[in-house]
Amino acid sequence: MLPIAVIDFETTGMSPGQGARxxxxxxxxxxxxxxxxxxQSLMKTGAWIPPFITELTGITNAMVQEAPEAASVMRDAARFVGDAPMVxxxxxxxxxxxxxxxxxxxxPAPQPFACTVLLSRRLYPQAPTHKLGPLVQHLGLPRAQRAxxxxxxxxxxxxxxxxxxxxLATQWQVPAADFALLQGLQRCALKALPQWLQRQAKAMPPTAPTTTAAQASPQQMCLLFN
Structure with missing residues (x-):
């Protein structure tokens, strides 16, 4: 299965259209x-970080003043991602x-995106929330100490x-949940999900099992996410 680049930004606000960086x-x-x-990198844009953002993230104006210029960081990030699709x-x-x-x-930024919020709403509709930290905790996955x-x-x-x-592999018998399948899944209506996944499972050849986060022992977890 081809690699997928999972990305997260910390920012000065909600939207670049409103001037956030x-x-x-x-x-x-x-x-x-x-x-x-x-x-991973901090980046210097010259934009002011409001106090409430610093309180939320711990990132201060002084920290970003010492960081590399944003354009340099982003070019490095784009080279790192390459042609990989993003989540x-x-x-x-x-x-x-x-x-x-x-x-x-x-x-250029040609990479397509998929969204784990949308995917989690399809796969875990009974979760009490689909916010990242609480959802990870609900599923028994490793949760970062510093969100x-x-x-x-x-x-x-x-x-x-x-x-x-x-x-998807164990409960729905979809042997290869690649990026194309994830994109289709996030667009699928919840009530149509079982039939849609059944069609995907029938259309795909079986693949050899691999160890993932959900299967891993504590020792294996260190290898997967460290």
Whole structure:
């Protein structure tokens, strides 16, 4: 299965269309349910970080003043991702910053996105919430001690995606939950989900099992997400 890049941004606000800029980016490269590489950096944009954002993330104006320039960071991030498709928890947020920051760096952003919020609403409709930290805890996955930092959140989103791929294989007999399937799944109406997944399972050849986050022992978990 081809790698998927799981991304998270920390920012000065909600939308680049309202003048918000990124303060930190992290990307976790996930392949066959296992983390194979990571990228993380603060970035200097010149934008002011409001106090409530600093309280939420711990990222201060002084920290980003010492960081690399945003354009350089984003070009490095784009090289790291390459042609891999991307996933984020609330992708409508992160994809806008990915595209906006790369545009400012004169770098194309052709990567398609899928959203683990939308996917979790299909696969775990009974979860009490689909916010990242509580959902990860609900599913018994590793939860970062310091949320609202880009790498910690990207790690949790990657663990969530690996769990989804495992559950699709074991509960729905979909042997290869690749990016194309994830994109179709997030668009599928909840009531039509069983029939849609049954069709996908019949259309795919079986694959050899792999160890994912949902199956791993504590010792194996360190190998998957460290």
């Amino acid at each position: 990124a303060t930190e980016v992290a990307i976790v490269l996930l392949e066959s349910g296992k983390v194979v590489d990571r990228f 984020a928890h609330n992708a409508s947020f992160d994809s806008k910053f990915w595209q906006a920051e790369l545009a400012l760096a004169d770098t 609202h930092r880009a790498l910690a959140d990207a790690e949790m989103a990657a663990a969530l995606l690996a769990r989804m791929q495992h559950d």
